[in-house]
Amino acid sequence: MRVLVVGKGAVGGYFGGRLHDSGADVTFLVRRKTDDLQVQSVHGDMTLKIKSIVSGEQVEPFDLIIMSTKAYHLKQAIEDIAPYVGENTTVLPLLNGYYHLAQLQERFPHVLGGLCFIESTIGPNGEIIQTSKRHDIIFGEIDGQKSDKAQKISDLFSKAQFKSVLTDDVKTAMWNKYVFITALSGITTIMYTSMGSIQESPYGTELFRDLLAEINAVAETEGVQVYSPEKNVEIATAMGPKMKASMLRDMEKGLPTEADHLQGELMKLAEKHGISVPLLKMTYNRLRIYEVERLG
Numbered sequence: 001m002r003v004l005v006v007g008k009g010a011v012g013g014y015f016g017g018r019l020h021d022s023g024a025d026v027t028f029l030v031r032r033k034t035d036d037l038q039v040q041s042v043h044g045d046m047t048l049k050i051k052s053i054v055s056g057e058q059v060e061p062f063d064l065i066i067m068s069t070k071a072y073h074l075k076q077a078i079e080d081i082a083p084y085v086g087e088n089t090t091v092l093p094l095l096n097g098y099y100h101l102a103q104l105q106e107r108f109p110h111v112l113g114g115l116c117f118i119e120s121t122i123g124p125n126g127e128i129i130q131t132s133k134r135h136d137i138i139f140g141e142i143d144g145q146k147s148d149k150a151q152k153i154s155d156l157f158s159k160a161q162f163k164s165v166l167t168d169d170v171k172t173a174m175w176n177k178y179v180f181i182t183a184l185s186g187i188t189t190i191m192y193t194s195m196g197s198i199q200e201s202p203y204g205t206e207l208f209r210d211l212l213a214e215i216n217a218v219a220e221t222e223g224v225q226v227y228s229p230e231k232n233v234e235i236a237t238a239m240g241p242k243m244k245a246s247m248l249r250d251m252e253k254g255l256p257t258e259a260d261h262l263q264g265e266l267m268k269l270a271e272k273h274g275i276s277v278p279l280l281k282m283t284y285n286r287l288r289i290y291e292v293e294r295l296g
């Protein structure tokens, strides 16, 4: 199976690197040509020679295209991959959030739902640094059906050094992750620290739980039954006290955030349904101020 990984960043570099290391036929779509990939990981480091292409290069359509750009780069990435999507190509996004699925489905014939749990970032020399144990991909057909294509992807993933789960309810899995990351990126950016410090502070866990409860009420208007706030607090705690959302790591580097795609979309939904979400509103507002100040 020929695989194209779009974005050789924290997520794409890690999972694409693991797939390449397992013997899979992986190409990276990059914006600057490179054949090096370095991964420093709690599961073992890798120094790899990889295949890469830049947009516009003439190559045959791929069997699987893994999308791992930030949401604010997705529109351009969709244009860039269009020539590499054929009638048998499957597109698998690993982005946080939910509403990018519709963007992809509008354009491509076969899109799976997907998400990942991994704490990784791009280091100063372009290396991928993965800092806590989870390295999981959860994916499946959006309509919940079994398919040969999804099964073949699962077989390919099972040979690589990460955990993968083929689910028949990817919609709920994506919403669970969406709720979790919206609250986690919100609380860690507002408090500007890791989960351990937040949980040691007087009201940290309570505020995290309250934010999760607000977001659950919004998510449930989409007809999904998501994890309880308590379960999400447990998931965050299990990732270790040093865990920070990638959004905070991006803010520390002065980079843009996915606030519009995560908190912003949920604010729109809350307003549509008249749901009061003061903590979510404060979080989104703080992140919007960051964006305005960042651009000077």
Ligand SMILES: NC(=O)C1=CN([C@@H]2O[C@H](COP(=O)(O)OP(=O)(O)OC[C@H]3O[C@@H](n4cnc5c(N)ncnc54)[C@H](OP(=O)(O)O)[C@@H]3O)[C@@H](O)[C@H]2O)C=CC1
Binding pocket: 006, 007, 008, 009, 010, 011, 012, 029, 030, 031, 032, 068, 069, 070, 071, 073, 076, 077, 080, 094, 095, 096, 116, 117, 118, 119, 120, 121, 122, 246, 258
């Ligand atoms: N980091 C994490 O721990 C986790 C992140 N996520 C989610 O995964 C998604 C990706 O995040 P992350 O990996 O952290 O982001 P990064 O910024 O680390 O990586 C994104 C990569 O996409 C590349 N890119 C952007 N546009 C294009 C394009 N048109 N063609 C080719 N490459 C492109 C960027 O290239 P360039 O270097 O040129 O800018 C960059 O290398 C986000 O939705 C995030 O929320 C999910 C779970 C964990």
Ligand SMILES: CC(C)(CO)C(=O)C(=O)O
Binding pocket: 096, 116, 117, 118, 119, 120, 181, 184, 244, 245, 246, 247
């Ligand atoms: C919380 C975490 C690390 C889990 O995958 C994540 O998704 C992110 O920070 O973007």
